[in-house]
Amino acid sequence: MAYFEARNVNLHFSSFHALRDVSLSLEKSDVLVICGPSGSGKSTFIRAINRLAGPLSGGAMSFDGADLARMPARDLHRRIGMVFQRFNLFQHLTVLDNIALPQRRVLGRSKAEARARAMALLERVGLAEKASVYPVQLSGGQQQRVAICRALAMDPAMLLFDEPTSALDPEMVGEVLQVMRELAASGMTMIVVTHEMGFARELASEIAFLESGQVVEKAPPGEFFAHPREERTRLFLSQILHHQAG
Amino acid sequence: MLSDAYDLFWQYQDTYLAGVRNALTAAGLGLVLALMVGLLVGMVRFTSRGRLGKAMAVYVSLVRNTPLLVQVYFIYFGLPALGLTLSAFWTGVLALTFNSGAYISEMVRGGLNAIPKGQTEAALALGLNQRLLLAKVLLPQAAPTVLPAVTGQFVQLIKDTSLLYTIAVLEITKAADDVGNETYQFLPAYLVSCVLYIGICVVLNLLVDLYESRAGFSKHKRA
Numbered sequence: 001m002a003y004f005e006a007r008n009v010n011l012h013f014s015s016f017h018a019l020r021d022v023s024l025s026l027e028k029s030d031v032l033v034i035c036g037p038s039g040s041g042k043s044t045f046i047r048a049i050n051r052l053a054g055p056l057s058g059g060a061m062s063f064d065g066a067d068l069a070r071m072p073a074r075d076l077h078r079r080i081g082m083v084f085q086r087f088n089l090f091q092h093l094t095v096l097d098n099i100a101l102p103q104r105r106v107l108g109r110s111k112a113e114a115r116a117r118a119m120a121l122l123e124r125v126g127l128a129e130k131a132s133v134y135p136v137q138l139s140g141g142q143q144q145r146v147a148i149c150r151a152l153a154m155d156p157a158m159l160l161f162d163e164p165t166s167a168l169d170p171e172m173v174g175e176v177l178q179v180m181r182e183l184a185a186s187g188m189t190m191i192v193v194t195h196e197m198g199f200a201r202e203l204a205s206e207i208a209f210l211e212s213g214q215v216v217e218k219a220p221p222g223e224f225f226a227h228p229r230e231e232r233t234r235l236f237l238s239q240i241l242h243h244q245a246g
Numbered sequence: 247m248l249s250d251a252y253d254l255f256w257q258y259q260d261t262y263l264a265g266v267r268n269a270l271t272a273a274g275l276g277l278v279l280a281l282m283v284g285l286l287v288g289m290v291r292f293t294s295r296g297r298l299g300k301a302m303a304v305y306v307s308l309v310r311n312t313p314l315l316v317q318v319y320f321i322y323f324g325l326p327a328l329g330l331t332l333s334a335f336w337t338g339v340l341a342l343t344f345n346s347g348a349y350i351s352e353m354v355r356g357g358l359n360a361i362p363k364g365q366t367e368a369a370l371a372l373g374l375n376q377r378l379l380l381a382k383v384l385l386p387q388a389a390p391t392v393l394p395a396v397t398g399q400f401v402q403l404i405k406d407t408s409l410l411y412t413i414a415v416l417e418i419t420k421a422a423d424d425v426g427n428e429t430y431q432f433l434p435a436y437l438v439s440c441v442l443y444i445g446i447c448v449v450l451n452l453l454v455d456l457y458e459s460r461a462g463f464s465k466h467k468r469a
Contacts, residue, residue, distance in 0.1 A: 050371055051370075052367050052370065052371065073370075073373075073375075074373055074375070077370065077371055077372060077373035078373045081371070081372075082368075082371040084364060084367065084368060084371075086362075086364050087364075088362075088364035088365060088367060088368035089368070090365060090368070090369075090383055090387075091365070091387060092386045092387045101382060102369075102372040102373065102374060105374060105378050105382065106372060106373040106374060106378075147368075150372070151371075151372070154372060154373065
């Protein structure tokens with residue numbers, strides 16, 4: 001059994017069939033990139049993994065040998081972290097407290113311990129001097145790096161990224177991708193919803209292309225970019241690569 | 247007439263000041279209790295789509311769709327029927343709590359609803375439970391918008407204490423009525439109560455304005 005595995009996952013939003021028999025898997029330290037047009041269900045899929053999308057209407061997901069549906073919410077959220085498109089930093093807390101609060105309340109770490117861990121992570125992403133400011137005083141790229149620190153501070157076994165660079169100004173995309181690159185290099189298991197095809201080509205173990213809630217194609221990056229099997233994938237790639245080149 | 251009122255006030259200042267004291271105490275106690283009720287009901291309605299949430303919705307709707315005077319009578323005559331006898335003053339405080347609690351719960355719910363969903367999602371994704379989500383993430387962010395409205399509710403409560411007159415609590419209106427009955431100078435007697443209400447409420451409203459203009463910290467932290 002793979003480290004993370006989704007088998008025939010189905011999900012409905014009332015009458016809308018958002019995910020249709022989605023089967024995807026990845027091994028420990030792998031990076032799975034999911035791409036697809038908007039409304040394809042790619043965000044819904046990773047939100048379904050940590051229960052932000054409501055219950056599945058069919059299929060199952062497993063993580064590290066355990067059925068995700070049966071895992072207590074606390075364990076699930078402790079082991080699988082998430083980074084959002086819009087960062088979602090707590091607006092009323094400083095950068096340091098954003099990273100320290102969950103560690104203290106969920107992991108039971110002491111204040112000193114949580115702060116030390118937060119500072120070490122901020123150091124790593126080059127934001128140590130921003131520890132005492134509020135999120136609104138940071139640029140989007142800085143906020144996203146803090147959000148990544150906040151997720152990492154919980155020592156997750158896997159990280160989910162929901163379009164982590166889509167809300168950023170172009171000049172800030174690079175700094176966030178750099179942090180993710182380092183994470184991947186350090187062996188973090190990651191599922192990344194993104195349209196950054198350069199990132200996918202460089203770091204993905206496998207790329208999945210979703211449309212209308214279905215997996216149209218999945219392949220290692222070399223194959224995915226060089227020889228896409230499906231016409232729909234070719235069309236999507238030509239549109240998005242043309243756009244990113246220009 | 248103004249000078250009549252002035253004279254009446256000094257002549258019966260003990261009655262009037264007792265009325266002011268009782269009104270402020272009833273409104274103050276009512277506010278503290280209503281704040282607790284409002285926080286609780288607001289949080290339940292924000293989080294629960296179940297039976298408890300529906301029951302709270304019925305409570306809020308009952309309060310909002312009946313006159314306060316009717317609620318006062320219901321509690322005044324209803325509690326003894328249930329075998330619970332309270333003094334008129336505490337019955338009044340209870341009625342004010344029951345009434346204001348519902349309005350404050352709507353302010354709390356509105357404040358919580360105004361916080362972007364992403365905050366809740368981030369908190370849940372980090373493993374915070376419902377209690378921590380509310381206490382550490384949502385309520386602190388809702389407080390700067392809810393507090394001025396709650397303070398405004400205190401002004402409303404002070405005016406509402408006038409209805410406790412109907413269950414014989416010596417508050418500002420009852421004081422004026424007593425003075426009027428004794429002197430047959432009803433208009434000047436009520437004029438005094440009027441000035442007292444205005445004095446208290448204007449000062450409170452000024453405090454609310456001051457608070458709101460100083461609450462720059464809330465804007466500063468909001469994106």
